[in-house]
Amino acid sequence: MEPRTYAASGVDQARADSIKRRIAQYVQETFSPGVLRPLGLFGGIVEAPGTNGTLALVATIDSVGTKVIIASVLGHHEGIGIDLVHHSANDLLACGAEPLFFLDYFATAELEETVLEALVRGMTRACGALGCALIGGETAQLPGVYTPGAYDLAGCMVGVVPVEGIIDGRRIEPGDLVLGLPSDGLHTNGYSLVRAVLGLTGNPQHDRPLLAEVPPWSDRSLGDLLLQPHRCYVPLLRTWLRDSRLHGLAHITGGGLTGNLSRIVPDGCRIEIDASSWPVPPLFEEIRQRGSISPTEMFRVFNMGIGFAVIGTPSFIHALQQALGEGWIVGHVVRAERPRVIVRGGMLGMQILTDSESA
Incomplete structure (x- = not known):
């Protein structure tokens, strides 16, 4: 049997990394003095307005990926909502930040109420346990972009951290x-x-x-x-x-x-x-x-x-x-x-x- 690889299954990590390195220069041209850390960490970090430089906001965005296909096959969607919130919260945690609020983006060909309800149930359950508010989102119906029954779920979470408490690895040293x-x-x-x-x-x-x-x-x-x-x-x-x-x-x-x-x-x-x-x-x-x-x-x-x-x-x-x-x-x-x-x-x-x- 020919050994399986991620690239052969449709996900070429090396190519994605190369593209991201090339487009980074365009992204960095938008940076203002309030951006406190470079690209590449687990979240984007900016100075929180009105805090005299004492607090920073950390933002992260992600999706659940093709795990949603298995959820659709089995009809088990609530856990996907939990997945998205937990993934996002862990990214903020890696920067030392506490979650503040969360927004989701749900896209599908045709809205199935039971699916969306289960996803929101999972997201609210996870957000509630973290003390994080789900303050809104977008529900997009995109026939022609998605095949019938397919959907994607993505989300953006914003957290807060004292500027002096930002964790970015710069203090890592030999012996750790x-x-x-x-x-x-x-x-x-x-x-x-x-x-x-x-x-x-x-x-x-x-x-x-x-x-x-x-x-x-x-x-x-x-x-x-x-x-x-x-x-x-x-x-x-x-x-x-x-x-x-x-x-x-x-x-x-x-x-x-x-x-x-x-x-x-x-x-x-x-x-x-x-x-x-x-x-x-x-x-x-x-x-x-x-x-x-x-x-x-x-x-x-x-x-x-x-x-x-x-x-x-x-x-x-x-x-x-x-x-x-x-x-x-x-x-x-x-x-x-x-x-x-x-x-x-x-x-x-x-x-x-x-x-x-x-x-």
């Missing part, structure tokens, strides 16, 4: 440790590859029997496992954000550990990750085997069981791990130039995975 916090499955990334691996077409009659399969290592169907909502790390970490020993945070989404940790590593530092330091959940191994996917491709596409990473002094990381009662010390920071991130060990064997800018 990396704590990896467990994910709840795939979260919201890699579903185009998973659908290709499982042979899913989007046709409910074809896909439902495939998704009803219960793997021997689980008591849940593949469909349930794949629709597990994106975990939110805000409740775990919000009380630790102002600790000066905390130096960096990373939400592990598309691009995996290398792609997301590299966004916050300062010049002169490198994060080295030991992939044997945590147990990779069996769902990822199931996907890898079924698709004959290379270990390096798996680590570039999926979170591999680590949904969020915390970087700080050894005393901070050990105290946090003990207080949370979960997570693994998965790596450390050394003094070095490029590559910014190295992952080795575990299923990678003798292979060494680096961030894409250094590859």
Whole structure:
């Protein structure tokens, strides 16, 4: 069997990264003095007007991706709303910000009331738990753009952080440790590859029997496992954000550990990750085997069981791990130039995975 890749399934990360680097110059031409950080972090950061430079607003925007196709096949939509809010809140968290408000964008060919109601139920449930207001959105009916029954859900969340409390990785230094916090499955990334691996077409009659399969290592169907909502790390970490020993945070989404940790590593530092330091959940191994996917491709596409990473002094990381009662010390920071991130060990064997800018 020909090994499956993300690019062959329709998502070319390398090409997308190249395009984003080219268009960055146009985006940066719009920056005013109130923009406090450059592109590339987990949110855009601007000075909050009327606060005399003491507070900053952080904004992030994203979608749930092709996970919505599996939700449509199974008719389970509420979790998609939760996914979107949790993904957004985690991005703000990575900048040290608390969520303030959220707006959503729902687009479809023809409005199905039960679908939209379920999505809004999920979003309001997640927003309410975070103390974040869902203040509005847009519902677009676009026949000809979307096929019947298909939809997309995107959202923008805005949060606030004291300017002196912005977390952007610049304080990361050699000797710091990396704590990896467990994910709840795939979260919201890699579903185009998973659908290709499982042979899913989007046709409910074809896909439902495939998704009803219960793997021997689980008591849940593949469909349930794949629709597990994106975990939110805000409740775990919000009380630790102002600790000066905390130096960096990373939400592990598309691009995996290398792609997301590299966004916050300062010049002169490198994060080295030991992939044997945590147990990779069996769902990822199931996907890898079924698709004959290379270990390096798996680590570039999926979170591999680590949904969020915390970087700080050894005393901070050990105290946090003990207080949370979960997570693994998965790596450390050394003094070095490029590559910014190295992952080795575990299923990678003798292979060494680096961030894409250094590859």
